[in-house]
Amino acid sequence: xxxxxITTPIYYVNDKLHIGxxxxxxxxxxxxxxxxxxxxxxxxxxxSDEHGQKVQEAAEKRGVSPVEHVDxxxxxxxKLWEKLNINYDDFIRTTDSRHTSKVKEMLTQLWExxxxxxxxxxxxxxxxxxxxxxxxxxxxxxFKNIIKLKEKNYFFKMSKYQDKLIEHxxxxxxxxxxxxxxxxxxxxxxxxxxDLCISRPKSRLNWGIELPFDSNYVTYVWFxxxxxxxxxxxxxxxEKKFNSYWPANYHLVGKDIITTHAVYWPTMLMAAKLPLPKxxxxxxWWLFDDSKMSKTDGNTVDPLELIDLYGEDSLRYYLMRxxxxxxxxxxxxxxxxxxxxxxxxxDFGNLVNRITIMxxxxxxxxxxxxxxxxxxxxxxxxxxxxxxDSTLRNFEHLKIHDAIEDILKLLRSLNKYLEINEPWKILKxxxxxxxxxxxxxxxxxALYIGTQLLHPIMPRKTTxxxxxxGIEKIQHLNRNFDILKPGxxxxxxxxxxxxxx
Ligand code: MSP
Numbered sequence: 255x256x257x258x259x260i261t262t263p264i265y266y267v268n269d270k271l272h273i274g275x276x277x278x279x280x281x282x283x284x285x286x287x288x289x290x291x292x293x294x295x296x297x298x299x300x301x302s303d304e305h306g307q308k309v310q311e312a313a314e315k316r317g318v319s320p321v322e323h324v325d326x327x328x329x330x331x332x333k334l335w336e337k338l339n340i341n342y343d344d345f346i347r348t349t350d351s352r353h354t355s356k357v358k359e360m361l362t363q364l365w366e367x368x369x370x371x372x373x374x375x376x377x378x379x380x381x382x383x384x385x386x387x388x389x390x391x392x393x394x395x396x397f398k399n400i401i402k403l404k405e406k407n408y409f410f411k412m413s414k415y416q417d418k419l420i421e422h423x424x425x426x427x428x429x430x431x432x433x434x435x436x437x438x439x440x441x442x443x444x445x446x447x448x449d450l451c452i453s454r455p456k457s458r459l460n461w462g463i464e465l466p467f468d469s470n471y472v473t474y475v476w477f478x479x480x481x482x483x484x485x486x487x488x489x490x491x492x493e494k495k496f497n498s499y500w501p502a503n504y505h506l507v508g509k510d511i512i513t514t515h516a517v518y519w520p521t522m523l524m525a526a527k528l529p530l531p532k533x534x535x536x537x538x539w540w541l542f543d544d545s546k547m548s549k550t551d552g553n554t555v556d557p558l559e560l561i562d563l564y565g566e567d568s569l570r571y572y573l574m575r576x577x578x579x580x581x582x583x584x585x586x587x588x589x590x591x592x593x594x595x596x597x598x599x600x601d602f603g604n605l606v607n608r609i610t611i612m613x614x615x616x617x618x619x620x621x622x623x624x625x626x627x628x629x630x631x632x633x634x635x636x637x638x639x640x641x642x643d644s645t646l647r648n649f650e651h652l653k654i655h656d657a658i659e660d661i662l663k664l665l666r667s668l669n670k671y672l673e674i675n676e677p678w679k680i681l682k683x684x685x686x687x688x689x690x691x692x693x694x695x696x697x698x699x700a701l702y703i704g705t706q707l708l709h710p711i712m713p714r715k716t717t718x719x720x721x722x723x724g725i726e727k728i729q730h731l732n733r734n735f736d737i738l739k740p741g742x743x744x745x746x747x748x749x750x751x752x753x754x755x
Contacts, residue, residue, distance in 0.1 A: 258289045258296035259499040263507050264303040264346065264482050267327045268312050271334055272554035273585060274508070274540040274547045277573045281537065281654070282506050283340045284574060287710035288649050291731050297499060299486050300335065301346035302328050306475035307384055310461035320461045324349055334557060338566050339713055346486040348463075348478055356485040357478050358466045360526060361452075365467050369411050369525045372468075375451065376404035384475055386451055408453035408471065415521040416447040422520065428533050430516050431652070432580035435509060435536040439516045450518060452477045480519045484528070502531040512536045535652065538582035540573075547585065555585055564754065567712035568594050574711050575658045591754050601665045602704075603751035606719055608672060609698050610747040616681045617694070621724070623740035624695040625688035631696045634671050635735050637664055638700040642733055645707045654711075661707045668697045668704075698723065699738050706731055715750055722747045 262282045265275055282298050289296035304324040313323035328347060335342065346353060364370050377386045381399040392400060420443050423429055423436060430436035453471040454462060462472030483502060488495040507515050512534070520530045539546045542553040560569045572590050575597070577583040613619060627635070641664040648657035677690035684690070702723050709716040709728045720728050724742040 255295065255498065257498050258286075258294045259487070259502045260286050260289075260296065260298045260504045261483050261502055261506065262298075262300040263511060264301040264348065264479055265331060266306075266308065267302045267304045267324050267331070268308055269549060270554070271331065271557065272540075272547055272549075273557050273560070273569070273573065274554075276334070276338060276557040276569070277540060277577065278506050278508065278537065279335060279340055280338060280570050280573055281579075282504075283338075283342070284570070284654060284710045285504065285506075285649075285652075286343075287341065287713060291706075291710060291728070292646065293730055297343045297487075298341070299344050299346060299483070300340070300342045301344075301482055301486070302331055302348070303475070303479045303482075304328070304347055304349045305462045305472075305478055307381075307459050307461075310459065313461075321349070337558065337561050338570065341713075344486050346482045348482060350485075352491070353482060353485040354463050356490055357463050357473065357481045359490050360481060360522075361473060361477075362466045364410065364522075364525055367525070369414075370408050370452065371411070372406060373409050374404070374406045375409075376402070379403040384454075388448075405455060407451050407455070408465065408468070409449040410452045410477070410522065410525070412450040412518065412521045413447045415524045416443060418524060419443065419517065419520055422530060423516075426530075426532075429530070430512070431533055431535045434580065435512050435516070439512065442513065442517065447517070450474075450477075450521075476514050476518060477522070480514065480522065483519075483531075489528075501529040503533065505531050505534045507534065507536050509536045509538055535579070537579055538577065540577070541582050541584045542586075544584060560590070564590075564594065565715075567715040568598060568751075571598060571658075571712055574654050576655070578655050579652050594751070595753055597662055598751035599753040601662055601669065602708075603749060605665055605669055605672075605697075605701055606722070606747050606750055608669075609694065609701055610722060610744055612678055612681070612694055613698065613744045614746070616677075616685060619744050621698060621738050621740050621742040621744065622691045622695055624692045627692060627696070628689060630671065630675070631692050634667065634696050634700055637667055638703045638735060639733075641707065642703060642731070658708075658711065661704050664700065664704050668700055672697055695736075695740070698744075699736055702737055703735070719747070719750055721745060 260282050262278050265271060279300055286296045286298035309324060310320055313320040316323060332345065378392065378400050380387045380397045381401060383397065387397060423440060430439055452474045453465055454474060456470055456472060459472055462475065463478050465471045465473055484500060487499040505515055515534050523530055541547060545551060545553065547554050557569060572593050575593060576589065613621065641660055644660045645657045672693060675690065675693040677693045680687045680690040705716050705719050706728050716728060722745040723738060724744055
């Protein structure tokens with residue numbers, strides 16, 4: 255059976271990861287958890303990009319070997335993903351032998367099929383990007399450190415696949431999302447496509463995968479890196495596994511690496527006669543004061559600091575809620591705290607406290623038996639049910655921020671329903687009042703629905719809350735309304751989201 259397969263970019267091992275990188279990984283984790291929640295078998299891959307000039311230079315600077323350097327640095331990634339509660343299924347390193355051996359195999363196959371040739375090339379080379387660039391790219395992009403370079407190199411016949419790729423993009427509207435990125439790539443492809451230089455002479459770069467047909471060269475870091483998506487799942491080694499995952503459902507990437515994913519990668523796959531991924535999803539950037547958060551600009555925000563102060567679920571929530579997929583978003587601590595206090599402390603946290611306290615006080619810690627529903631009750635039940643539908647729809651269209659907003663609307667409407675019905679006042683005077691009992695029964699069950707739906711976004715907090723509500727684990731989405739049956743024992747809530755002052 256075909257499994258749902260989601261990938262993140264593999265991050266440069268040298269980099270100190272900021273919330274921009276964390277965003278993609280959290281997004282992949284949220285989608286992966288969501289698919290598992292609705293009963294799909296889903297698999298998430300992340301990893302590290304460990305070859306290339308910058309890594310070689312960083313290791314030299316520290317006076318260690320590149321292997322020692324990457325072995326040490328990769329631990330920063332796994333530690334961060336653990337702290338962010340990322341439940342990845344596999345972590346691939348481009349220095350793994352399962353990867354390097356298969357990159358060589360792919361190079362051999364393409365060489366034998368004459369998809370690769372040797373040529374002398376003179377052009378403009380971006381040292382920071384580690385690739386040849388065109389004049390136009392330099393005009394439009396933000397390249398530093400451009401030099402003129404003439405050398406013999408190996409080239410992949412990328413241009414040969416230009417028409418086929420255009421046709422594929424036009425015939426598969428979901429291949430590149432959002433639409434604006436698809437148009438950007440079609441614009442790029444409306445001009446003649448060059449062949450892709452896929453080698454670097456060892457005189458310039460040692461730290462890479464040696465070309466199997468010429469030991470004087472290593473392979474270009476992007477050719478190596480892109481292959482991770484198939485080497486990790488057993489391409490050319492475990493056919494059964496490979497066929498049950500490939501083609502990937504989602505390659506999640508930032509908009510700056512859309513060309514490598516939507517042009518280089520599909521043409522490589524075409525040459526290898528492999529199917530193309532179903533969707534390449536390019537998200538926008540996290541900005542700080544309107545400019546891209548990046549190491550070179552020194553304006554990055556460390557996710558570890560935010561996790562230590564406010565917990566990983568608050569960060570996961572904020573990043574998912576405040577970025578509309580595809581668009582840029584501005585980060586500020588002030589916005590983070592406002593979002594936390596209004597949505598999590600006020601709307602969600604208060605609701606949990608309110609309901610559990612009432613169950614404790616008036617019903618001895620046990621979910622009460624409802625009577626005949628009023629129109630008000632039925633209205634709330636209808637909102638809860640339609641929130642399940644809208645969440646599924648929004649996730650399918652990758653509108654995570656809209657999904658969250660709808661779930662929060664449900665929680666807000668529960669707070670309002672309780673404020674209007676005031677069961678706390680009525681039960682004090684009349685302990686068996688049906689209307690008041692109903693409002694507790696209905697609101698606790700609707701709260702559980704909201705908690706289930708927020709589970710992929712905030713796995714730890716929602717598990718804690720569901721434990722308080724008497725359910726041990728949120729495993730599969732239960733679409734029934736009355737999940738917390740009368741008689742269910744409720745625990746004590748310890749204010750899941752205390753207000754940040
Ligand atoms: N190693 C390559 C990817 C190879 S995938 C086969 C790479 N690594 S990276 O570490 O520089 O970037 C990884 C991802 O982080 C990219 O998708 C990039 O868009 C994303 N981000 C880096 N800065 C970002 C923001 N400020 N905001 C959102 N995402 C950003 O490129």
